[in-house]
Amino acid sequence: MTPTNPRIAVVGAGPAGLVCARVLQRHGVEVAVYDADASVDARDAGGTLDLHADSGQIALEDADLLPAFMALARPEGQDKSSLDQHGTVLASFVADDGDTAAPEIDRGQLRTMLAANVAPDTVRWGHKLVAATPLGEGTHRLEFANGTHAEADLVIGADGAWSRVRPLLSDATPRYSGVTFIDVNFEDVDHRHPQIARLVRHGHMFANDGDGRAIIGQRNSNGQVRGYLGLRTDLDWHVRAGVDLDDPAAVQRFLRKEFSGWADQFLPFLTDSDGGYRNRPLHALPAPLTWPHTPGVTLLGDAAHLMSPFGGHGANLAMLDGAELAAAIAEEATIDAAITRYESVLLPRSGPLAVGANEALDDFFATKAFDPADVPDHGAEHQRYQENAAAYRRRQVSR
Template identity: 70%
Template sequence: MKPKATPRIAVVGAGPAGLMCARVLQRHGIDVTVYDADASADARDAGGTLDLHADSGQIALEDAGLMDAFTALARPEGQAKLRLDQHGAVLDSFVPGPDDDAAPEIDRGQLRAMLAAHVAPGTVRWGHKLLAAEPLGGGVHRLAFEGGGHTEADLVVGADGAWSRVRPLVSDAVPYYSGVCLLEVRFDDVDRRHPGIARLVGDGHVFANNGDGQAIIAQRNSSGHIRAYIGMRTAHDWHTAAGVALDDGAAVRDFLLAEFGGWDARLLPFLTDADHGYVNRPLYALPAPLAWEHTPGVTLVGDAAHLMSPFGGNGANLALLDAAELARAVAEEPTLDAAVARYEEVMFARSGPLAVGAGQGLERFFTTGSHAPDHAAEHQRYKEAAAAYRRDRGAPVTEAA
């Protein structure tokens, strides 16, 4: 039997996970409020592109009733992969078949905007930066926001990413530096302005690696954009040690050209020709596998729960599935406590091995260069796992929103 009182549910973070949780809760007729520090869904650059897997991200989209909206934006051709060594020699390539929809790409910003457009008006309280979360007893928590605002909730869902302010309520785990730093660069109107880069990247991704701690990873985004990530196994403060100011583009270029000496000339424009400067992105991860003792009135989804290396592409997919499964549990279980316990048991068992594997993949890629999955087999596994998931849990929610 459902509790008579309407539970007060607060989701902290309006990224894809937080918005997905709100969307699925609302499809089940459950009220929810989402709080986010950003001024709007498009207030900042949301980042590059994501491949949404058939057995995780796409399952969540089905629960949200948003597969058609996703398909209208997704790029199945973006699943293509090309792998090179530092001399430009082709090591491996993958071109998806015409009916391959196992892991289509979508820009992060497009995904966030799509989800934000499909929650009830007023669901998201933009401009609400969480400062502290305080337990009041009985599973109730008080949230305090910058500027003096506050609220109380019967369930707080931490969807607030790597540096979650909700996480300390359940765990003292903090992210650690992985030993790998990425410099993000962007290229606009690539087919006209950067044709060499456009040809190398094609419709999908290119991975170039010297097997000794250096790599270039580039991905086609929508609207003629390409993002690239110049990877280095290095100290966290590499730029300080090198005397390089990150906002000094010429100094960064000179540093990179020296570090990547001997790389093929076709790959050097990724280091030198960016249109918007360099963004330093050290890679962090949470200890894995990570779990915590059940805490009434609070739980975590996505990076707040299991921040991991991007290798394997599981982070965003798990975040979406976490959010949808938590929402389903809240709708189906008699109490919030039972819902959270059900969700966490499944989430811990799923995310732990994948987080460990993501860390191992990162290590292999930046030490030996040997991280080249069989993408055709991988896609087949996604489809088979999706079919098994649906059989095990029954059909997803499909009624019109």
């Protein structure tokens, strides 16, 4: 590479940025990671992720962390069921023994594991990027809210949906999808919330009324279930409805009205949350998103291809992005050649998956009767993950 010791700055210590840093360090390449959070566990990292054999698991293998992941993963979390609003089970999937095509792991566990496996002091916590300024010849000046600054020969934007790095490459911004999740949380579910535990079981429950409303439950570790009360609605629904989001009783009244036609067994999802309600409108970048090659800067993960969570591709692609970019930096003669190689794979791969994920969200929240053909064949999906993983490794060996 030229320069001999390039200054590489990764902005964002999520899974994508941390995988990138870990793989770079395995190749002997120095890197600094900057993140706005005060520490790895300063905030709730969110729910659970299924890491696919053909993407997220490949990234972890490149990072030499696949065994560490498998020690934390929950293969039983791959189980899924689809219900209507009356509680009728319309479809279900139970993973075979030994199926590790897409096991689950809590986001917080994954982030902690990755952060623990980069060199000490790699991550500069408490560094919120406020400006990235080109200095010429691919170098950039980074300015942080704490008053510090840094210069880099390569800036890697792994800073998520509202990336401060993305404007160096594109004027694209996330757009509201028309769907909002109201997040709820249930602790010690097997004892304190047995009805929810029975519905969600070991994995995921998807309930849909065919009229733009849904309840999704996902089992996390340590007896926890995360719930997502989905609505096709306006972005300012709570303003129009006169609902104070900080008033749990007001939110409950709204939810009881919205889900009034649903079976009583779903009522605890609306009323029994441990810790209140969180409004989470779903946004996505225009897809497929591309940008002109720009010296000294590129993007990973949600900064590059923010998409709907349907399909579970976002975090998986983000981690594979990080591993592939790191390999390109280590193997190519120049930073510019590494960016070119990386983006030539990233952009054509992520575009169709983002389009498909966003269409799946629209379809799930469409006003229509249940069609069994709409339920993914998870067995075939898992087989495809394994076949794609084998094909990916063959291509890497032959390259």
